[in-house]
Amino acid sequence: MGVIDKLVVCGVGLIGGSFAMALRRAGMVRRIVGIGRSQASLARAVELGVIDEACSDWAAALDGADFVLLAPPVGQMDAVMAAMAPHLATGTIVTDAGSTKRDVIDATYRHLSGHLAYTVPGHPIAGAEKSGVEAAFASLYEGRRVVVTPLPENEPAAILRVREAWDACGALIHEMPPQEHDRVFAAVSHLPHLLAFGLVHDLAQRSNAEQLFSFAAGGFRDFTRIAASHPEMWRDICIANRQALLAELDQYLAELAHLRALLLSGDAARLETLFSEARAARNAWGEQFANSANPAASPE
Numbered sequence: 001m002g003v004i005d006k007l008v009v010c011g012v013g014l015i016g017g018s019f020a021m022a023l024r025r026a027g028m029v030r031r032i033v034g035i036g037r038s039q040a041s042l043a044r045a046v047e048l049g050v051i052d053e054a055c056s057d058w059a060a061a062l063d064g065a066d067f068v069l070l071a072p073p074v075g076q077m078d079a080v081m082a083a084m085a086p087h088l089a090t091g092t093i094v095t096d097a098g099s100t101k102r103d104v105i106d107a108t109y110r111h112l113s114g115h116l117a118y119t120v121p122g123h124p125i126a127g128a129e130k131s132g133v134e135a136a137f138a139s140l141y142e143g144r145r146v147v148v149t150p151l152p153e154n155e156p157a158a159i160l161r162v163r164e165a166w167d168a169c170g171a172l173i174h175e176m177p178p179q180e181h182d183r184v185f186a187a188v189s190h191l192p193h194l195l196a197f198g199l200v201h202d203l204a205q206r207s208n209a210e211q212l213f214s215f216a217a218g219g220f221r222d223f224t225r226i227a228a229s230h231p232e233m234w235r236d237i238c239i240a241n242r243q244a245l246l247a248e249l250d251q252y253l254a255e256l257a258h259l260r261a262l263l264l265s266g267d268a269a270r271l272e273t274l275f276s277e278a279r280a281a282r283n284a285w286g287e288q289f290a291n292s293a294n295p296a297a298s299p300e
């Protein structure tokens with residue numbers, strides 16, 4: 001892949017910052033410019049060496065840019081695309097890291113209709129409950145999947161360039177239609193986050209919350225780690241993908257109703273069978289995930 005001369009990262013947090021660091025480490029980029037909502041966090045990104053320069057306007061940021069990553073919360077994509085559109089030069093590659101794809105693609109057609117050949121939607125399947133540039137690290141994407149959902153209007157060379165950038169970050173690239181993407185991640189990412197937030201919220205509101213939390217241990221920690229995630233980011237994801245998320249929630253409620261019936265009738269045999277099936281599925285997934293991921297891909 002040709003080296004990126006000027007990379008623009010919009011939203012230099014965990015995801016945008018890690019992309020910048022990974023490309024820099026791979027020697028794939030000459031200059032990195034950040035643009036964002038908070039000048040203080042952009043200044044911190046410069047201080048940490050994640051970006052070379054902070055920009056406060058799109059005209060300056062996009063001047064001479066050959067590659068742009070959009071990594072703000074998905075609820076900001078509309079405003080960001082509207083602001084950048086007048087300053088985009090033909091041929092500048094634009095991609096994004098949004099956790100939902102249909103809404104981001106709708107925003108692309110609304111605001112970047114003259115730039116569809118070069119705007120290639122994407123989503124890295126790697127992250128954490130931590131946010132902000134301080135949480136970014138260069139190996140975040142190593143051995144992790146990135147889903148690319150190309151538009152019919154995309155130039156094949158633009159898709160290739162985006163794939164090559166993620167490849168340089170050490171990621172494994174998959175292509176998928178956006179509808180399928182949003183259904184899959186409603187089930188395995190958005191629903192678990194909703195459930196974790198819901199459980200912690202319920203417990204925190206109880207009159208004996210202090211006592212409950214004082215005895216909560218590993219099981220609680222493992223089930224609820226993701227309830228420490230960024231509220232704005234998850235608000236936007238849940239709202240953007242609510243159609244698919246509601247379908248998953250309904251299916252889960254049916255499963256809970258089934259579990260409740262087994263408990264009510266004291267059906268130990270069926271409960272054990274259900275737990276055994278779940279354990280086998282979880283263990284098989286765990287092995288597959290451990291084998292696909294690079295053990296070095298951890299900030300610790």
Ligand SMILES: NC(=O)c1ccc[n+]([C@@H]2O[C@H](COP(=O)([O-])OP(=O)(O)OC[C@H]3O[C@@H](n4cnc5c(N)ncnc54)[C@H](O)[C@@H]3O)[C@@H](O)[C@H]2O)c1
Nearest residue numbers: 011013014015036037072073074076098099127128131132
């Ligand atoms: N955290 C994860 O696990 C994860 C994984 C994959 C994809 N994503 C997606 O990546 C994106 C970023 O997530 P993150 O975890 O890096 O969040 P983050 O909070 O760490 O970073 C987001 C950054 O965007 C900036 N921002 C907010 N509004 C903006 C605007 N209007 N214009 C420009 N910048 C703006 C914030 O100041 C912040 O620096 C989101 O779209 C999220 O859905 C997150």
Ligand SMILES: O=C(O)C(=O)C[C@]1(C(=O)O)C=C[C@@H](O)C=C1
Nearest residue numbers: 099124125126127128129189226
């Ligand atoms: O590891 C975490 O904390 C994450 O939440 C990462 C995670 C997920 O697996 O659900 C979250 C959102 C994304 O869009 C992709 C990955």
